[in-house]
Amino acid sequence: MNARLMWRKTLxxxxxxxxxxxxxxxxxxxxxxxxxxxxxxxxxxxxNFFTRLPAPVGEVGGGMANAILGSLxxxxxxxxxxxxxGLLGGVYLSExxxxxxxxxxxxxxxxxxxxxxxxIGIFAYALIVxxxxxxxxxxGGFALGIMVIPTVLRNTESFLSEVPSSLRExxxxxxxxxxxxxxxxxxxxxSRGILTGVLLALARVAGETAPLLFTAFGNRxxxxxxxxxxxxxxxxxxxxxxxxxxxxxxxxxxxxLVLLGLVLVTNILVRAFLSRGTSFERS
Amino acid sequence: MATTPNAAxxxxxxxxxxxxxxxxxxxxxxxxxxxLIAAATLLLITVLLVYQLWVLSAExxxxxxxxxxxxxxxxxxxxxxxxxxxxxxxxxxxAVALVLAVPLGVGGAIFLxxxxxxxxxxxxxxxSDLLAAVPSVIYxxxxxxxxxxxxxxxxxxxxxxxxxxxxxxxxxxxxIGFLTAGIVLAVMIVPFVLSVSREVxxxxxxxxxxxxxxxxxxxxxSTWKVVVPAARIGIFGSxxxxxxxxxxxxxxxxxxxxxxxxxxxxxxxxxxxxxAVLANEFSEATGNLYLSALIELGLVLFLLTFILxxxxxxxxxxxxxxxxxxxxx
Numbered sequence: 200m201n202a203r204l205m206w207r208k209t210l211x212x213x214x215x216x217x218x219x220x221x222x223x224x225x226x227x228x229x230x231x232x233x234x235x236x237x238x239x240x241x242x243x244x245x246x247n248f249f250t251r252l253p254a255p256v257g258e259v260g261g262g263m264a265n266a267i268l269g270s271l272x273x274x275x276x277x278x279x280x281x282x283x284x285g286l287l288g289g290v291y292l293s294e295x296x297x298x299x300x301x302x303x304x305x306x307x308x309x310x311x312x313x314x315x316x317x318x319i320g321i322f323a324y325a326l327i328v329x330x331x332x333x334x335x336x337x338x339g340g341f342a343l344g345i346m347v348i349p350t351v352l353r354n355t356e357s358f359l360s361e362v363p364s365s366l367r368e369x370x371x372x373x374x375x376x377x378x379x380x381x382x383x384x385x386x387x388x389x390s391r392g393i394l395t396g397v398l399l400a401l402a403r404v405a406g407e408t409a410p411l412l413f414t415a416f417g418n419r420x421x422x423x424x425x426x427x428x429x430x431x432x433x434x435x436x437x438x439x440x441x442x443x444x445x446x447x448x449x450x451x452x453x454x455x456l457v458l459l460g461l462v463l464v465t466n467i468l469v470r471a472f473l474s475r476g477t478s479f480e481r482s
Numbered sequence: 483m484a485t486t487p488n489a490a491x492x493x494x495x496x497x498x499x500x501x502x503x504x505x506x507x508x509x510x511x512x513x514x515x516x517x518l519i520a521a522a523t524l525l526l527i528t529v530l531l532v533y534q535l536w537v538l539s540a541e542x543x544x545x546x547x548x549x550x551x552x553x554x555x556x557x558x559x560x561x562x563x564x565x566x567x568x569x570x571x572x573x574x575x576x577a578v579a580l581v582l583a584v585p586l587g588v589g590g591a592i593f594l595x596x597x598x599x600x601x602x603x604x605x606x607x608x609x610s611d612l613l614a615a616v617p618s619v620i621y622x623x624x625x626x627x628x629x630x631x632x633x634x635x636x637x638x639x640x641x642x643x644x645x646x647x648x649x650x651x652x653x654x655x656x657x658i659g660f661l662t663a664g665i666v667l668a669v670m671i672v673p674f675v676l677s678v679s680r681e682v683x684x685x686x687x688x689x690x691x692x693x694x695x696x697x698x699x700x701x702x703x704s705t706w707k708v709v710v711p712a713a714r715i716g717i718f719g720s721x722x723x724x725x726x727x728x729x730x731x732x733x734x735x736x737x738x739x740x741x742x743x744x745x746x747x748x749x750x751x752x753x754x755x756x757x758a759v760l761a762n763e764f765s766e767a768t769g770n771l772y773l774s775a776l777i778e779l780g781l782v783l784f785l786l787t788f789i790l791x792x793x794x795x796x797x798x799x800x801x802x803x804x805x806x807x808x809x810x811x
Contacts, residue, residue: 211700215597221589222598222606225672229613232624239627287520295514296521304521306795307528313723313791314531314784315730317760321780324764325534334765348524378513399615406617409732409757413765433619437733440623448627455623459616466615470608 233459240456243449248457253419253435256444263454265421269336269429273415274401276340276425281347282397288348289355289393294381305356308349319345320410328414334428339415343404350403354396358389395469402465406458408433432458532784539778541771550778556743556759558767563775565782567743571660571753572783575735576728578664578749579671584721586668587675588710591717594676595683596691596705607677614673622737625666630657630738633665638750653748658740661749666734671724678723682716682801683709716801722794726787732757756783 247262254261288308292301323342328334362385370380386393415429417438422429432454439451542550542563553564590610594603634657641651686709694704710717740752741762756779767773 207700207703211702214702214706215593218589218593218597221586222593222676225586225590225613225676226606226609228669228672229609229616232616232620235624235628236620284520284523287517288524291514291517291521295517300521304524306792307525309795310788310791311524311528311531313726313730313787315732315757315787317730317732317757318531318535318780318784318787321760321764321777322531322534325538325777326530345527348527352521352524376508377510379509381513403615406615406619408617408619409761412761416765433617433733436619436623437737440619440626441737451623452627455620459620462615462617463612466612 233463236452236456236459239449240452240454243453244456248450248453252421253450256446259446261450263430263432263435263450265418266430266432266435266454267457269415269418269422269431270405270433272336272422272425272429273339273343273411273431274405276337277343277347277404278397278401280341280344281400282351285348285351285400286355286393286397288352289359290381290386292352292356293359294377294385305353308352311345312349312353315409316342316346316407317409317412320412320414323410323414331426333426334414334416336415336422336425336427336429339411339429339431340425342410342414343407346404346407346410347397347400350400351397354400355389355393358392358396359385361392362388392473395473398465398469402462402469406433406462408437412437535777535781535784539774539781541774542778543774545771546775550775551782554743554745558763558769558772561769561771563771565756565775565779567745568754568756568759568779569782570745571663571739571755572729572757574660574749574753575663575667575739575755576725578661579667579728580721580725582665582668583672583675583724587672587720587724588679588717590672590676591679591683592705592710594680596701596709603680607680610673610676614670614677618670618731618733619737621666621670622734625662625734625738629662629666633657633662649747650749653746653750655750656740656752658738659748659750659752660739660746663735663739663753663755664749666738667728667731670731670734671727674724674727675720678720678798679713679717682713682720682798685716685801686712713801715797719794719797719801722790722797726790726794729790730757730783730787732761736761756780 245262247260249262249267250264251260251262252265253263288304292304296304319342322345323338327338327341331338366384366388367380370384375383411431411434415431415434417434418428418430436451436454436458439447439454442448546553546563550563550565551569552566553562554566555562555564556567557563594606598606634655638651638655638657638661642655645651690708690712691704694708695701699707735755736758739755739758741754741758742752743754743759744751746753760776760780760783764773764776767776
């Protein structure tokens with residue numbers, strides 16, 4: 200009997216510490232990735248990296264200014280296309296929807312969110328690249344925009360539904376219309392959460408490579424306007440990392456550090472912003 | 483039938499043009515319609531996505547039929563397209579990833595949900611969420627330059643020495659291949675298993691734990707025999723969710739799997755996955771049949787992840803709804 204108790208207690212301690220080890224392994228991976236990127240990419244970051252075009256192979260120096268600008272343009276398009284649809288759709292789900300349609304939209308949003316990004320790329324290719332017969336910034340931005348919609352929509356909805364009903368009733372009691380109530384009371388009350396959701400969605404697609412491979416493609420030079428193929432940070436990391444040149448590899452590390460830095464900083468800032476307290480207390 | 487404007491029933495409002503106009507004139511209705519259009523756009527996009535994949539893969543579907551899925555030849559020059567090596571590679575790498583990631587993720591979730599103080603738990607979950615936010619091309623970068631050499635010089639030879647009698651661990655150690663891709667995928671999906679499982683575990687009512695402890699169970703026994711079984715459907719959900727991620731993951735896999743359409747029992751062998759072949763060959767595909775075959779691969783990938791995701795959401799919904807039905811979360 201005593202032996203059995205000993206066994207149970209030993210098992211208890213062993214298994215519980217093993218679960219701790221699981222967390223430790225998972226969490227340390229992030230710090231390892233970050234450290235390794237800083238170690239490998241940090242020394243190649245310079246002013247030129249942000250301001251110069253890629254140098255021809257064999258020539259030292261050169262930067263990724265066109266890729267950085269390309270990524271920004273793609274993100275701008277993604278926000279332009281995805282955020283309004285996601286935002287208004289979220290308002291519909293939370294404020295105007297009945298029962299059946301919101302359920303369907305919600306479920307579809309979750310499913311669309313899980314569609315592999317490369318398939319979204321095929322979709323943008325079929326819809327924009329095929330009719331235009333060439334790759335373009337527009338197609339890349341469209342692909343990223345589609346990936347933004349479900350996240351923004353679900354996030355907007357969840358923050359809107361957290362706004363206390365007393366606020367809504369107060370607005371109604373003042374004689375406001377429903378749209379006035381939504382636009383001037385509910386949306387501002389949830390604005391902080393909604394904004395952070397948008398930022399997180401954009402940070403997520405900023406690192407997407409797969410949907411850009413055959414939509415925005417790549418470009419060794421500046422990409423004027425919106426109808427030309429453009430370079431972007433994730434794609435250039437992929438190209439350089441799988442290329443044969445030592446110099447490319449070093450540039451890939453530097454670009455990886457910049458990309459990871461952007462993504463992590465956005466995530467951490469958003470978190471800090473959110474945890475400063477919501478604009479209303481939930482009772 | 484004479485209806486006064488104020489006494490109109492909703493049916494009248496919907497059908498009489500004059501009433502409709504009046505309704506639309508009010509700002510509420512405009513706001514309603516605009517937001518409805520936005521929500522409907524999402525549905526439209528999804529439907530259009532399926533439609534495009536279906537229509538554009540028509541040529542390959544007509545030419546190869548079901549044999550597309552059981553043929554192992556992928557020869558764009560000869561116009562022979564079989565998806566088997568890619569489906570095989572996708573499934574094998576995802577299976578390796580699950581074998582590694584599920585114990586790690588569920589174990590971690592148990593720690594975070596049952597043992598860690600709330601503050602520590604939420605900050606560790608945040609770190610794990612950050613891990614999920616790391617772009618996949620970064621995982622690929624580390625995979626190529628860090629993991630592949632380690633696999634080649636250390637891990638694969640060690641596995642060969644100890645487990646070499648299994649067909650899984652035979653053959654030359656290239657570094658790249660199914661096993662390496664599986665490991666990278668595992669790292670990428672652990673955060674999903676972890677954070678969803680944690681939520682599901684937290685949704686298990688407190689009474690269950692206390693009842694088990696009151697009966698003299700140790701903490702581990704109450705967790706493993708009471709809490710985890712109560713949450714098992716949701717944990718399955720998290721595993722399906724992670725599996726769907728693994729199946730569709732493109733860049734990191736493309737960079738380390740070896741890109742060689744071959745079916746081999748050994749995990750050391752270079753292979754190919756559906757997403758990887760799309761990434762590599764789509765923009766260079768010449769000829770309609772080639773493109774159509776690639777798009778059919780995309781359709782397969784889409785359907786796989788769509789079904790898995792649907793299932794996963796349903797399972798998670800069931801568990802958390804059941805949990806929160808007892809206790810408000």
